[in-house]
Amino acid sequence: MNSEAVHAGSHGGDGGSEHFEPKILVFCCNWCSYAGADLAGVSRLQMPPYFRTIRVMCSARVDPEFVIRAFEKGADGVLVAGCHPADCHYIGGNYRTRRRMALMKMLIQQFGFDPDRLRLEWVSAGEGEKFQKTIIEFTNTVKEMGPTPYKGGV
């Protein structure tokens, strides 16, 4: 996390995490994770209201460009959620996602972002609770890291 401090300082972000309302973008695949998020809703599982979800058919649809652009536009965190290994509706899309996201973490680090600002999580259609837990944890992680170092920049 310290890797970012330099950048964060140079942009004089709003610092204190208390009033910080992070912008978190979530990509959910239609078949598992979006359904898991739906189930969280049906089960009335409460979570912090700072994430905005974009539905894609498969996690493998998440082009690296989408992630880069999101950070470029000021996202404090990006979560990609897909089906568990072997459960992808499109056979093996999530394996590609996994490889791609591992690379993306390295890439955003080179751009000066904490790699933890990008997260990949498997959430099945039955895992409403896991979706909730993921959102809570990820929101906390992002809050601790503070605002994106590139906010207002680029």
Next chain:
Amino acid sequence: MAEKKAAANEKPRIGVFVCHCGSNIGGFVDVPSVAEYAKTLPDVVYSTDNLYTCAEDGLASIREGIRKHDLNRVIVASCTPRTHAPLFQATCESAGLNKYMFTFVNIREHCSWVHMKEKDKASKKAKDLIRMGVARARLLEPQEEAKVEVTPASVVVGGGVSGMTAALSMADMGFPVHLVERDGELGGFIRNLNNLYVTEKSASETIKPLIEKVKAHKNIHLHLNSQLKGVEGFIGNYEVVIGTKGAEDLKAKVGTIVIATGALEFVPEGLYGYNQYPNVVTLTEFEILCKKKTLPKLKNVAFIQCVGSRGQVKSYCSRICCNVAIKNAINIVDNYENMLGLMEKSGTVVEKIPVETKATDEIMERRRRRRGRERGEEGEAEEVKLGPSEKIEVTVFNRDVMAYGVEHELTYNKAREKRVKFVRYTTDHLPKVYMEGNQLMIAYFHETLKLERTMPVDMVVLSTPLVGQPDAGELSQMLKVPLGQEGFFLEAHVKLRPVDFATDGIYVCGTCRGPADITECATQASAAASRAAIPMAKGYVQAEALTSVVDETKCSGCGTCIQVCPYGALRKNEKGYAEVIVAACKGCGCCGATCPEGAITMTNYTDAQLLAESRAALEEV
């Protein structure tokens, strides 16, 4: 489709319908202010809130909005697209709007229901979500759904009870069916079995009429000693290559494919003395011995249940083995006299144990007394009247007996009446099979008495699970249909689509999709046949306009997309560029995200649309 508002280049006129969903949304989100906010967004010409958008008056307000305000895009902000998109899309279509000009915004499951204590923040989020929806809607384009013709013929792989049942059902409906069986005979696993549970009828007699019908049916082309060697195409238009031993490959055009390749029995190598001591056999081996009437002389038989299943080697319960063990236990008790005669004639075939030197009288004595105690009987246990099972002792060591349903529970009770003993073991205290001199023995921990026990046995029958065919992976890859972690084929939806694959046009039934008995196999096979018949009877399928599109001006012909597509939906055209087979593409977007030239995008989920959505989400407002 008489759609008046389909032109893509028309200036967007967006209508936004924000739903209260009674108080489900309205109670936690300030719906009127959200609807007001929507009016400020670019290209939104109309916005309103409805109590229940999915009720008839809600739907009427959408139709009226389209008409009155000349809307060419509609957004409903309400529940989840996974359940309600078809309804709202149909409403748009009924008002002359192409269904792809509709955008769903989820402000219930993803907002009001998960932020119930923060109305301000939930309302802000609902506004953000609608802003994202508007950004997407502005870039929508009308789509035509392609109609794909379906060849009314099918190929069934596997000639067991499942494959034969499926083939017959489709053949009876009038569709030509190629039935491909790699063995030289039909019947599958049943050919190993002695008799069948519940009916107690001979297995081969039971299956015979089915085999005869299949062989005689004019619509069934039987390919024995054959295998599927190749598959190309997609729903409605498969070209399969059937390879038969000693014959030339045959190409056939079919519209659907049914997989019914069955399962095998797990070989318990290294467990309970299998392949180490004589007379330790699997259930199937036992049935073969019974069927051929080649059982050795037996006085004590032990079945051990769950060998290699339920966490031991395989994680699952094989579903059938309890009932199969109970069936066999009853068989040997009932047919004991009969079998003795036979045994005298045929002698020991399984191997080696000199029956005479079995359990010593002393052990027998002790055991009788013990049994008396187990029944809580006082005094001279030896005097207890002996039932038929005294002539042959059958003990079923089990973790718990899964005799589910009506008939099986009755059969289980019947076995108990016949004094078949059911002894529980736990995984902390597995029974142990060993030799004492030349006597086969079992040591076990009696859970109720909390005592270590030993007992001499003449034969140990291991109930092992059904396991996927070792070469199922080849078929899985050839057809691009998934295998689950345990090596069984994986259906599209465990509850709602049990015999479909996620890939349209391919169906699955029988033990190749998981342990099942014959009744269940026949049920699944009939189901798979009728599912396969739907597109064949209709003659065409409508492909959802959710496919990849290759921009030839950007494509370098590298072929990366062709490699990553899980459905074989991309190929090279004569010019060497990638080309989408629209009917085969499922729209996952894998190729789009992988293409190094950015030459591929997805209809209705274009890069531009997704990026606009993302940008709108992050906008400072």
